[in-house]
Amino acid sequence: MLVLRDLQTQYKKFRLGYLWTILEPLGMSVVLWFVFSVLLGARDLGLQPYLLFLSIAILPWWWFTRGISATTRVFRRKGGQLRISLLPTELWILRVIASTMIEFLLSLPVVLLAMALTKTLPGPLIVFFPVAILVQFFFMYGLGLLIASWSVVVPDLARIVRIVMRALFYLSPVLYSISNIPAQVQPFAAFNPLVGILGLYRIGFWPEEIETVGAYAISLGICTATFVVGIIVFRRLEPRILKEA
Amino acid sequence: MARAPLTPGLGPVLEFDAVGVRMPRQVRRRGGGRRQRLRRIAGETRRDEVWRLRGATFSVAEGESVAIVGGKGSGRETLLRLAAGTLIPDEGAVRRRVAVVPMIDVARALQRGFTIRQNIYFVGGLLGMTPDEAGDRVAGIAAFSGLEGSLDKYLGTAIPMVRQKLAWSISMATEARAYAVEQVLVVGERDFRQQCWTRVDQMRKDGVTFLLASDSPRQFRRFCDRAIVLEAGALVAQGTVPEAIALFRESRRRGQDTPPEEPETSTEESGGPL
Structure with missing residues (x-):
């Protein structure tokens, strides 16, 4: 409840900027689409229509990077708030993930726009779209707990995370589909939790993606594991976090 | 889930049972932050930690106002945070019957x-x-x-x-039914302070519990029923307010000759009235 209140007050500040939550990912999709599809003419990259293919993955990707990089800072410079906070410490992380999620939800019209531009309609498997959101939420919450508590102990983690994020962008099927990568590498891709999540987002438009369902299962399993590990690590490091406050 | 779990059936409002907590030392070390951090990642150095409070055992009954007497660095803020539950002890346990507002x-x-x-x-x-x-x-x-x-x-x-x-x-x-107050029992200009006094006196009459850490002996005398003396993270004595203030003054005078160092070697003579 408090998180909601918190979000409200935060959003009041940024309401003017709402358009940007749409324009930014849209711009990014268009640029990437232009580079890869038009300039390089990579017809076999990803699935068609490429613009929609891109935008549907870029939005969750943005949510992911923003949320996770924010969690590295979540316990910094809190101005003594943690010293007096009687609220559960997890709430600080939940708040970051939730507010970035709302930003993500608000930017979803970009997908509608891409659908309109490419005149594509989703199949019945689109029901997995909300499931994907849910899975991503829990995955991010777990990872956020993990990273937030670790970065209190190791302040450099923020920078490491930034680099890992950059690498992960290219290692995840945002620009391409996992059917694009060589067959012998595909099993390894399954260990990237984002493969499963992004796959769930796309499955409504490209039902043929379901072939790789085995890979999804593994990467969703990793999501669950991350969630559990995150909670355990956070429990152990919570006293430490409070001491640094 | 909640930060400060409550123990509903507890007799006293607040109970410290051999509580100790280590805190990172706050002095800057030599060798630049980046180098230090690299070392820490490599596992060469653990960050220095000192026992900010150790072996503290006491309890506070409903409606009591307890003065926490001690100088800077004696662990009084640590004690208040532990009481409120915004800090988790490394050893011992803190039990509270009602929420304590820090x-x-x-x-x-x-x-x-x-x-x-x-x-x-x-x-x-x-x-x-x-x-x-x-x-x-x-x-x-x-x-x-x-x-x-x-x-x-x-x-x-x-x-x-x-x-x-x-x-x-x-x-x-x-x-709330209990407060852990650091310095700010009354604030503001003269009129407002008067308002504050009226309010807290009324609350005290209504049986609200206070833990008060302050630099002002006058506030202690005016407001508190009894006192706890902290010295370098150890609970040195419990007793009446005048006794505690006298003890504190004396130890400070002694401290000027030999500054109290090494809080690790804390004497655990907690409890025991003067």
Whole structure:
């Protein structure tokens, strides 16, 4: 409840900027689409229509990077708030993930726009779209707990995370589909939790993606594991976090 | 889930059982932050930690006002945070029957970018108010702190005294049954301080429990039933307020000849009245 209140007050500040939550990912999709599809003419990259293919993955990707990089800072410079906070410490992380999620939800019209531009309609498997959101939420919450508590102990983690994020962008099927990568590498891709999540987002438009369902299962399993590990690590490091406050 | 779990059937309001906590040392070390951090990642050095409080055993009954007597660095803020549950002990246990509201530099948690109303929701929320409660109490808080006219103005660069007054009013509006107060039992200018006194005296009469850490012996004498003396993280004595103040003064005089070092070797002579 408090998180909601918190979000409200935060959003009041940024309401003017709402358009940007749409324009930014849209711009990014268009640029990437232009580079890869038009300039390089990579017809076999990803699935068609490429613009929609891109935008549907870029939005969750943005949510992911923003949320996770924010969690590295979540316990910094809190101005003594943690010293007096009687609220559960997890709430600080939940708040970051939730507010970035709302930003993500608000930017979803970009997908509608891409659908309109490419005149594509989703199949019945689109029901997995909300499931994907849910899975991503829990995955991010777990990872956020993990990273937030670790970065209190190791302040450099923020920078490491930034680099890992950059690498992960290219290692995840945002620009391409996992059917694009060589067959012998595909099993390894399954260990990237984002493969499963992004796959769930796309499955409504490209039902043929379901072939790789085995890979999804593994990467969703990793999501669950991350969630559990995150909670355990956070429990152990919570006293430490409070001491640094 | 909650930060400060409660023990409903507890006899006293608050109970410390051989509580100890290590805190990272706050002095800067040589060799530059980056190098230190690299070392820490490599596992070469652990960050220095000192026992900020150790072997503290005492309990506080309902309606008592307890003075925490001790100089800077004696562990009094640590003790208050432990009491409120915003710090988790490394050894021993803290049990509380009711929620203890930490009044520890609450003014610092106020947000410049929020309006006063939003700050009431935000800081009140931190201190355990639900949004509904905060909504009900906005008017009362504004009236008490004399800010009715500017509820929807941004806090911005409000002068420290206004921040102090607002923070005080929010903390007291939590209507908790126990408070852990660091320094700010009364704040503001003369009139406001008088208002504060009236309010806290009334609360005390109503059986609200207070833990008070302060630099002011006068406040202790006026407000507290008994005292706990802290020295370098150890609970040295418990007793009446005048006794405690005398003891504290004496130990400080001694301390000027031989500064109290190495809190690790804390003598665990907790408990025991003077």
